[in-house]
Amino acid sequence: MKCQPEPTRRQFLRTSAAAVVAASSLSVERAAHAAGSGVFKIGMIGAGGRCAGAALDAMNADSDARLVAIHDVFMDRVKGKLEALKKKKPEQVQVKDSNCFNGLDGYKGVIEASDVVLIANAAKFHPFHTMAAIQAGKHVFVEKPHGIDPYGLKMMASACELAKQKKLCVVSGLHSRYHLGYQEAIERIRDGAIGDIVAIEENFLRQPYGVYRRQEGWTELQSQLGNQYHFVWLCGDDVTQSLVHNMDRASWALNEQAPLKCHGIGGRSASFGEEYGDVFDHHSVIYHFPNGVRVYAFCRTQVRCYNEYSSLILGSKGRCDLMRCVIEGEKKWKYEGHAPEPHGHEHVKLFEALRKGQIINNGDYMVRSTLMTVMGQISCYTGAEITWDQISKSDFHFPVKPEDCRMDMEPPVKKGPDGLYPVYVPGVTKLI
Numbered sequence: 001m002k003c004q005p006e007p008t009r010r011q012f013l014r015t016s017a018a019a020v021v022a023a024s025s026l027s028v029e030r031a032a033h034a035a036g037s038g039v040f041k042i043g044m045i046g047a048g049g050r051c052a053g054a055a056l057d058a059m060n061a062d063s064d065a066r067l068v069a070i071h072d073v074f075m076d077r078v079k080g081k082l083e084a085l086k087k088k089k090p091e092q093v094q095v096k097d098s099n100c101f102n103g104l105d106g107y108k109g110v111i112e113a114s115d116v117v118l119i120a121n122a123a124k125f126h127p128f129h130t131m132a133a134i135q136a137g138k139h140v141f142v143e144k145p146h147g148i149d150p151y152g153l154k155m156m157a158s159a160c161e162l163a164k165q166k167k168l169c170v171v172s173g174l175h176s177r178y179h180l181g182y183q184e185a186i187e188r189i190r191d192g193a194i195g196d197i198v199a200i201e202e203n204f205l206r207q208p209y210g211v212y213r214r215q216e217g218w219t220e221l222q223s224q225l226g227n228q229y230h231f232v233w234l235c236g237d238d239v240t241q242s243l244v245h246n247m248d249r250a251s252w253a254l255n256e257q258a259p260l261k262c263h264g265i266g267g268r269s270a271s272f273g274e275e276y277g278d279v280f281d282h283h284s285v286i287y288h289f290p291n292g293v294r295v296y297a298f299c300r301t302q303v304r305c306y307n308e309y310s311s312l313i314l315g316s317k318g319r320c321d322l323m324r325c326v327i328e329g330e331k332k333w334k335y336e337g338h339a340p341e342p343h344g345h346e347h348v349k350l351f352e353a354l355r356k357g358q359i360i361n362n363g364d365y366m367v368r369s370t371l372m373t374v375m376g377q378i379s380c381y382t383g384a385e386i387t388w389d390q391i392s393k394s395d396f397h398f399p400v401k402p403e404d405c406r407m408d409m410e411p412p413v414k415k416g417p418d419g420l421y422p423v424y425v426p427g428v429t430k431l432i
Helices: 028-035 049-061 075-088 107-113 123-135 150-166 180-190 220-226 243-253 342-356 363-382 388-393
Strands: 040-045 065-071 116-119 139-142 170-172 197-206 261-267 282-288 294-301 308-315 318-321 326-329
Touching: 040 049, 040 107, 049 065, 049 075, 049 116, 049 342, 065 075, 065 107, 107 123, 116 123, 123 139, 123 150, 139 342, 150 170, 150 363, 170 342, 170 363, 180 243, 180 318, 180 326, 197 243, 243 282, 243 294, 243 308, 243 363, 261 363, 282 363, 363 388
Parallel strands: 040 065, 040 116, 116 139, 139 170, 197 294
Antiparallel strands: 197 308, 261 282, 282 294, 308 318, 318 326
16 A cells, blocks of 8 residues: 555556556456346445445446345344335336345355355445455455545455456546546646646535434444434545545546655534534645645535535646646636536446456555554554554444444444434544
């Protein structure tokens, strides 16, 4: 997870970010299956909106993709999502009752039943479930973030390396890489359209995301699993969960560089109540990159506040509003081409690769970009400056390790006497 050498312009892939990391031949058996007209069995680990969206994208991308298995901690979510997907894709959704799985071990059934595994559940489990799928010889689409701590990201890096050895695809949910307009903008930036990058401003400001209140009869563990986005031990926090898209774009623009260090400010000032768990509601992180470049990254999840989602790249000769695909300055430009919706386009590229007997492995950038957000999150929690060397060498994990989680365990976070979950305290909290 060290900073990668800066690639030359000739190494920049013009045609598809799907092939950024690796492209090679599949094994004979897999190539024969992929290049033919056979069915691809897909399975969902996670029955939330994002995994259902990924399943629809996969079925839209390949008419011979068949959804055959679904897992979620809660069976009612499995059944509800199955019925919704059947209405949209009645011919392609072929999930038997025996392939509906719940609990924390049900992911095993999905992996066994599938050729391509879609992973979009609590982010704590993304590395663990990716590794299990790769070990079983299955292709993987995995949502961001690709881990919530250094321990998980080392597991994810190992899983992606194993996938290369086994000639299996790993596609990341960092969908910006599959946006054709962003691809052209980044190429123009690398060609000098805005001169030297001086600074980047990244914003992900929105209302609280995915708030689920406790249901009657739920245990404390079920309540936290059901409201996963608001518990650090399950999903990290908003830097890791949301700003990861922004930081992936920033690293991409900076020739896949990692930061040297960062310092962050964060806390909770407006979101109170047990439904908000133990996460912060605002964060600001300043990342120091080589050559004196700084990235100013902001995220907030509060109601009745100004919202913005943007990536603004400032250069010595102009600026790029990346998400609007516009360059201003000496070399003005605006993307005029057709840009397929990137969530769907990444699945188009995945299934095209499988049919052609090729490999997509997004492992390098998806691990690096997520680790950047983890270091920012830990800096916000502790108030300490964190270096890339520190975070890369750390084995820190938010307890409990994913492989040790059980449905009968006590959750690692509990409410205080005031009925609220305690949050980390900068200047007091020590993590790495």
